[in-house]
Structures are given as structure tokens and as C-alpha cells.
Amino acid sequence: MSPKARDRARAKRRAEKRQALFERRNAERARNRQVIGAVLAVLLVVGGLVGISYAANSNDRKPAAAASPTGTASATPSGARKLPDKSLAAGKTFIATVTTNRGPLVVELDGTKAPQTVASFLSLARSDYWAGSRCHRLTTAGIFVLQCGDPTGTGNGNPGYGFGIENAPRDGSYPTGTLAMARTSDPNSNGGQFFIVYKPTKLPTDGGGYSIFGKVTAGLDIVDKVAAGGVAGGQTDGAPAQPISILKVVVTEKKA
Secondary structure (H helix, E strand, C coil): CCHHHHHHHHHHHHHHHHHHHHHHHHHHHHHHHHHHHHHHHHHHHHHHHHHHHHHHHHHHCCCCCCCCCCCCCCCCCCCCCCCCCCCCCCCCEEEEEEEEEEEEEEEEECCCHHHHHHHHHHHHCCCCCCEEEEEEEEEEECCCCEEECCCCCCCCCCCCCEEECCCCCCCCCCCEEEEEECCCCCCEEEEEEEEECCCCEECHHHHHHEEEEEEEEEEHHHHHHHHCCHHHHHCCEEEEEEEEEEEEEEEEEEEE
């Protein structure tokens, strides 16, 4: 083979190697794009599911036709707790002083009619579960309640357990000063959120109603003032325009 022929052969081999390398790199790029595309697709699906789940949870806590105090489920702000035994409160009456940034509320807790609910309230109070938590919801049309008890301030917080309904009125009537539990549509979702009725209110009895476990005996005027300030943004259901937060809760047994 002549020198020129050998040079042409070498040049051809080099060109073939460059072409092969170029094709391999293109194939690798294509595979990388496919992998990235698959990962993004998975992330979009997961993100969509998370969004749907969050929306479902949020909707579960919204009022049905502006007619029900809702809450508890989803986030557990301070670690899971164990549901206390109802014997802690059964047959007893307690006085709770709920200190807020606007003054103290005094409530009487009925452990005879709602032993599990009161036992839960006692346990959460003693562990400072509500310290520094804001009352996240005020309703001013159709129903008249101030809802509190979620340390996250979102309406989705719970203590890590749930329990059933106690002492719910059959006719759905909740007098002024009533202290009752908020829940989702699940009748066993009572947890840490509660509401105070500041005007006579009718609530639906579907699903069992809402557990009444006490009444406000002093300080209801504080709730009235917050309610008079309305809902932030001029709505009829949402965060109070005049913020109110629980600073601490102290509970003592009422002696006969």
C-alpha cells in the first residue's frame, strides 16, 4: 500500500472513531433526557397527589353551607400523644381558666356528661399544648362561634389521636356560652380543637353533632368584642380581624 493510501486509511479510521464517539454521546444525552423527563413526571404526579390530599383535608374542615365548626386531623404540631383514659374526668366537674392576650376566660367542664372529652382537655392543658396558639376561625353569619385549639393556627392540627362524640344535642341547638368540640366529617375525629358559641346557634345533627363538654362562666364579653370586630378581609368565616391567642390554660377540680 502506498503512503498516500495508508494516510487515507488512517484518516478514515479516525473519522469513523469520531463519528462513533459522537453517536455514543448523543445516545447518552438522549438517555439522560429520558431519565430527567421520567423523574419530572414522577415529581409532578407526587406533587399533584399532595396537592389533592391537602385540598381534601382543607375542604373537610370547611363549613358545609356555612353550618359546622370543623377541625382536627392532618398535622400533629407537638408530637403524637396518647388518648387519656376517660376515668380521669368521669363524674367530676372542673374549672378551667383560659388566659388569652385579651384577658381570661373561665369555663366549667362537665366530666359527667363528656368524660372522654374533658379528660382529653385536662391532659392537653397540663402539657401546655395550647400555649401560644391563636384562635384561627370566627364565623359571623348563620353560625356564631369562635374556634380555637390548633397550635399550628391552620385548622388542620391535632394532638395525634381522635375520639368519638359525647353529649351532642339531638336538636342541634347550642346556647350562648357553650364550649364544644370541633371535628371533621368523621365522628371520631375529635381531638384538640374546640369552639365557643357567642350567640345561640343551630348546627346540623348529621353525623352525630358536636360534643358539648362545658360552658363559659366568665369572660364571654371578650369573645363578643372579637366577634364585633368581624372577620379579616370582611368575610363571614375566617381568621378574626382582632387576633386572639391562648397563652395558657390552667384546670382545677371543682369540689362539691
